[in-house]
Amino acid sequence: MPVVPAKEKMTKFKPERTTSNSFASAIIPSGAISRMAIYLRELQQLQRSGIDTINSSQLGERLGFTDSQVRRDLGAIGAVGRRGVGYSTSQLCQTIRSAIGTDRDWNIALVGMGNLGQALAGYRGFETQGFRLVAAIDLDQAKVGKKVGKLTIKSIDQFDSVVARTPIQLAILAVPAEVAPDVAERLAKSGVLGILNFAPTNVRSPKTCIPVIDVDMAIELQRLAFAVVNQEASR
Amino acid sequence: MPVVPAKEKMTKFKPERTTSNSFASAIIPSGAISRMAIYLRELQQLQRSGIDTINSSQLGERLGFTDSQVRRDLGAIGAVGRRGVGYSTSQLCQTIRSAIGTDRDWNIALVGMGNLGQALAGYRGFETQGFRLVAAIDLDQAKVGKKVGKLTIKSIDQFDSVVARTPIQLAILAVPAEVAPDVAERLAKSGVLGILNFAPTNVRSPKTCIPVIDVDMAIELQRLAFAVVNQEASR
Numbered sequence: 001m002p003v004v005p006a007k008e009k010m011t012k013f014k015p016e017r018t019t020s021n022s023f024a025s026a027i028i029p030s031g032a033i034s035r036m037a038i039y040l041r042e043l044q045q046l047q048r049s050g051i052d053t054i055n056s057s058q059l060g061e062r063l064g065f066t067d068s069q070v071r072r073d074l075g076a077i078g079a080v081g082r083r084g085v086g087y088s089t090s091q092l093c094q095t096i097r098s099a100i101g102t103d104r105d106w107n108i109a110l111v112g113m114g115n116l117g118q119a120l121a122g123y124r125g126f127e128t129q130g131f132r133l134v135a136a137i138d139l140d141q142a143k144v145g146k147k148v149g150k151l152t153i154k155s156i157d158q159f160d161s162v163v164a165r166t167p168i169q170l171a172i173l174a175v176p177a178e179v180a181p182d183v184a185e186r187l188a189k190s191g192v193l194g195i196l197n198f199a200p201t202n203v204r205s206p207k208t209c210i211p212v213i214d215v216d217m218a219i220e221l222q223r224l225a226f227a228v229v230n231q232e233a234s235r
Numbered sequence: 236m237p238v239v240p241a242k243e244k245m246t247k248f249k250p251e252r253t254t255s256n257s258f259a260s261a262i263i264p265s266g267a268i269s270r271m272a273i274y275l276r277e278l279q280q281l282q283r284s285g286i287d288t289i290n291s292s293q294l295g296e297r298l299g300f301t302d303s304q305v306r307r308d309l310g311a312i313g314a315v316g317r318r319g320v321g322y323s324t325s326q327l328c329q330t331i332r333s334a335i336g337t338d339r340d341w342n343i344a345l346v347g348m349g350n351l352g353q354a355l356a357g358y359r360g361f362e363t364q365g366f367r368l369v370a371a372i373d374l375d376q377a378k379v380g381k382k383v384g385k386l387t388i389k390s391i392d393q394f395d396s397v398v399a400r401t402p403i404q405l406a407i408l409a410v411p412a413e414v415a416p417d418v419a420e421r422l423a424k425s426g427v428l429g430i431l432n433f434a435p436t437n438v439r440s441p442k443t444c445i446p447v448i449d450v451d452m453a454i455e456l457q458r459l460a461f462a463v464v465n466q467e468a469s470r
Contacts, residue, residue, distance in 0.1 A: 033461050037454040042437060064439045100457050101464035108456070115354035122350050125435040125453040131460075170459060194463040196455055200360040202277060204299040211462035215455050218360040219272040220431055220448050221343070222335050224405060225366075226268050227446035228429040229336035 032073050033100065038063060039073070040096045043089045044128065055086030102130040109135040109168045109192070111183060112175035113143055113153055116198055120172060121148045131170075135162050139175060139183070156183065160190050169193045177201040184208045267308050268335065273298060274308070275331045279363065282324050290321030337365040344370040344403045344427070346418060347410035348378055348388055351433055355407060356383045369401050370394075374410060374418070391418065394425050404428045412436035419443045 042062055046054060056074065057067040074087070077099040081087040097103040108131050110117055117136070126133060136151040137159060138144060144155045154162055162168070171192045175183050180199030185207045187195060194211040197203050204212050277297055281289060291309065292302040309316075309327070312334035316322040332338040343366050345352055352371070361368060371386040372394060373379060379390045389397055397403070406427045410418050415434035420442045422430060429446040432438050439447050 033458050034454060037451070037457040038437070038449070040457075041435065041451070041454070045436070063437055101460045102457055106456075106460055115350070115357050119350035119354045120452065123452055125451065126456065129453045129457060131453065131456050169463070170456065172456075194459045196452075196459050200276065201280070202273070202298055211459060211466055213455050213459045213462065214273070215450060215452075216272070216276070216360065217355065217358055217431075217450070218364045218366065219269060219276070220450050221341075221361065221366050221405065221407075222272040222275075222337055222364060223268050224429045224431050224446060224448045225336045225341055227448065228404070231446055 032076065035065065035069075035073055036077070036096050036100055039070070040093060040100075040129075043093050043096070047089050047093065051089060053086045053088055055081060058086070097130070104130065106131050106170055107134045107166060107168045108132060109137055109159070109162070109171045109187075111137040111156070111171050111173050111187065112198075113138040113140075113146075113148060114174065114176075117174040118148065120174060120198075121151070134166050135159075135168060137162075139179060156186065159186070163190050163192075167191075170196065172196045172198065173203065174198045181205060181208070184212070267311065270300065270304075270308055271312070271331050271335055274305070275328060275335070275364075278324050278328050278331070282328065286324060288321045288323055289327075290316060293321070332365070339365065341366050341405055342369045342401060342403045343367060344372055344394070344397070344406045344422075346372040346391070346406050346408050346422065347433075348373040348375075348381075348383060349409065349411075352409040353383065355409060355433075356386070366405075370397050370403060372397075374414060391421065394421065398425050398427075402426075405431065407431045407433065408438065409433045416440060416443070419447070 039059065042059065043054070056070040059065075060067045060070040074081075074092070074095075077095055079087060079092055079095045094103070108126070110121055110133055113121070113136055117138075121133065121136060133151065136148045136153045137156055138153050139156050141155065143153050146153050169192065171187045171194075173180060173184060173187070173195050177199045180197065180201050181203050184195055184197070184203035185205065188208045188210050192210065194213070195203065195208075197212050197214045198216075200216050200218060274294065277294065278289070291305040294300075295302045295305040309322070312330055314322060314327055314330045329338070343361070345356055345368055348356070348371055352373075356368065356371060368386065371383045371388045372391055373388050374391050376390065378388050381388050403425075404427070406422045406429075408415060408419060408422070408430050412434045415432065415436050416438050419430055419432070419438035420440065423443045423445050427445065429448070430438065430443075432447050432449045433451075435451050435453060
């Protein structure tokens with residue numbers, strides 16, 4: 001029963017949750033989450049460029065969203081800009097992070113160290129958002145013991161002992177489709193709370209009752225094809 | 236002006252569009268497209284397993300969607316199941332493909348041949364959905380001329396001559412964030428109709444007025460973190 005260890009980890013997790021999280025969780029529509037993350041990425045870029053304030057229409061213009069969309073989204077998480085000045089970029093970053101739940105650190109296991117796993121291990125964008133890659137796992141014994149960046153690849157059979165030393169909340173699943181559902185079930189059993197699934201198959205099941213976000217490149221291409229056809233049709 | 240070549244390619248493209256496309260384009264809510272692609276993937280797996288018919292509740296159960304969600308989605312694209320039998324898997328695949336716009340072939344250029352580009356070049360899931368990888372492009376002259384699978388890596392400066400020989404409708408952008416906006420603009424100028432953007436930055440601009448779908452791993456992880464926090468909060 002995967003629920004038991006998962007529950008256990010959730011309890012450990014609870015004290016860290018801020019009030020703004022629970023507040024935001026209740027009211028952010030799930031479609032707005034991607035936009036929140038896009039605002040955050042842009043605000044962080046602005047911060048690095050030394051820009052301290054921005055208003056909703058400037059932010060919207062940079063990202064292709066309308067002014068009112070931006071104000072509605074940011075209003076929903078309780079962010080208030082100052083009239084004639086706009087939002088403080090650093091404060092808005094903080095508000096968004098706390099609303100999404102990335103104002104705390106998340107430990108990540110990367111499972112599957114093929115080409116995609118290797119690419120993901122080298123991806124620089126994780127750490128800046130509070131995600132810490134703490135374990136690299138593979139099913140292939142030939143890969144176990146090899147280094148990927150600072151991490152040594154561990155076998156999936158060692159996963160429980162890895163988790164015992166370093167709690168792992170999220171897993172990135174980059175294994176072949178054939179084995180993905182089984183691996184997802186094992187991860188959930190070991191107390192992983194959510195899976196980012198790159199395997200082009202469905203890994204949800206009654207035995208894997210944790211949130212799964214799918215990143216299927218073919219599905220993304222299909223969304224793009226649809227957007228292109230749709231744009232053509234509307235001309 | 237990127238609009239001119241893009242328009243030109245759109246005109247060439249028009250005769251291929253089916254009536255069901257324009258019909259579907261008008262009424263599928265954009266949020267449903269990902270679900271359509273997920274139904275399609277599952278139906279194709281069922282077909283390969285020799286399963287000829289399925290009803291909405293079975294399909295929903297396999298994917299974690301409600302019966303009524305499935306019926307609403309499929310009804311919106313004009314798919315009708317037979318009472319007591321369900322949908323024909325092969326016919327439903329066809330209906331979905333025509334609704335999304337993947338009943339025609341799409342030629343793809345992969346731009347950026349680092350770790351991620353290499354991983355994407357080896358990704359098997361594209362071809363089965365009607366996407367044909369026809370060009371591999373890099374900015375780094377040291378990589379130009381090398382082989383990736385059956386493709387020879389070309390320089391971005393050769394892109395126009397590549398397109399002149401083989402029309403390219405979509406590009407997958409896997410270059411570093413710093414150069415991504417410029418590269419996106421060049422691709423749009425060369426007549427590319429849509430971009431799947433893996434660079435962790437915004438590539439939309441008034442000069443790149445074509446559809447862009449972003450795949451930012453950090454954003455997907457943030458969506459996952461939010462789903463986990465949200466699930467905790469709702470318990």
